[in-house]
Amino acid sequence: DAGITQSPRHKVTETGTPVTLRCHQTENHRYMYWYRQDPGHGLRLIHYSYGVKDTDKGEVSDGYSVSRSKTEDFLLTLESATSSQTSVYFCAISERAYEQYFGPGTRLTVT
Amino acid sequence: RKEVEQDPGPFNVPEGATVAFNCTYSNSASQSFFWYRQDCRKEPKLLMSVYSSGNEDGRFTAQLNRASQYISLLIRDSKLSDSATYLCAVNVRYSSASKIIFGSGTRLSIRP
Numbered sequence: 001d002a003g004i005t006q007s008p009r010h011k012v013t014e015t016g017t018p019v020t021l022r023c024h025q026t027e028n029h030r031y032m033y034w035y036r037q038d039p040g041h042g043l044r045l046i047h048y049s050y051g052v053k054d055t056d057k058g059e060v061s062d063g064y065s066v067s068r069s070k071t072e073d074f075l076l077t078l079e080s081a082t083s084s085q086t087s088v089y090f091c092a093i094s095e096r097a098y099e100q101y102f103g104p105g106t107r108l109t110v111t
Numbered sequence: 112r113k114e115v116e117q118d119p120g121p122f123n124v125p126e127g128a129t130v131a132f133n134c135t136y137s138n139s140a141s142q143s144f145f146w147y148r149q150d151c152r153k154e155p156k157l158l159m160s161v162y163s164s165g166n167e168d169g170r171f172t173a174q175l176n177r178a179s180q181y182i183s184l185l186i187r188d189s190k191l192s193d194s195a196t197y198l199c200a201v202n203v204r205y206s207s208a209s210k211i212i213f214g215s216g217t218r219l220s221i222r223p
Contacts, residue, residue, distance in 0.1 A: 042215035090155070098145075
């Protein structure tokens with residue numbers, strides 16, 4: 001299995017609080033991605049990174065920001081969490097922007 | 112219309128049966144195609160990459176039909192352990208980068 005970890009694995013937070021999710025890889029892959037997965041919507045891309053400090057928006061980026069200061073870490077921040085951001089968040093990595101390998105996911109509940 | 116569409120299922124088939132799923136995509140410039148397997152409350156895992164006209168891996172066969180813009184996954188001699196959700200994914204090229212778009216998944220349940 002690809003060396004990808006996510007932290008925290010579970011989090012419950014209140015509306016309006018900031019939340020940061022971390023993705024860490026040991027594969028030295030260039031590309032990193034954040035997805036959210038909700039029933040009926042499948043996996044939707046939030047943001048992705050194609051190198052250190054190089055990031056771009058996905059299809060559902062509103063309310064989220066990301067940072068990548070090191071190859072191995074990709075952070076996803078919810079500046080002010082809302083109930084609509086309750087979801088399962090997956091990080092993924094890839095070397096050539098084709099096959100992607102996923103982390104174990106973070107279950108986020110916003111009350 | 113979604114860029115990648117799958118029949119959500121569920122498909123409920125007996126052990127040993129052959130089952131096939133289709134996945135349609137809308138961007139004719141798509142170059143790369145994938146099947147992922149996702150178990151309940153787990154992350155998706157790459158099952159197969161589908162290049163050119165298709166490929167086979169044991170009991171699993173993936174086919175690509177560019178003219179009709181769909182990919183298919185065939186599972187022969189299905190096992191109880193094949194029960195999962197199967198996601199198709201398509202590489203779509205935009206102006207600045209290429210991205211993988213996932214279908215919503217097809218649920219498969221194998222019964223004894």
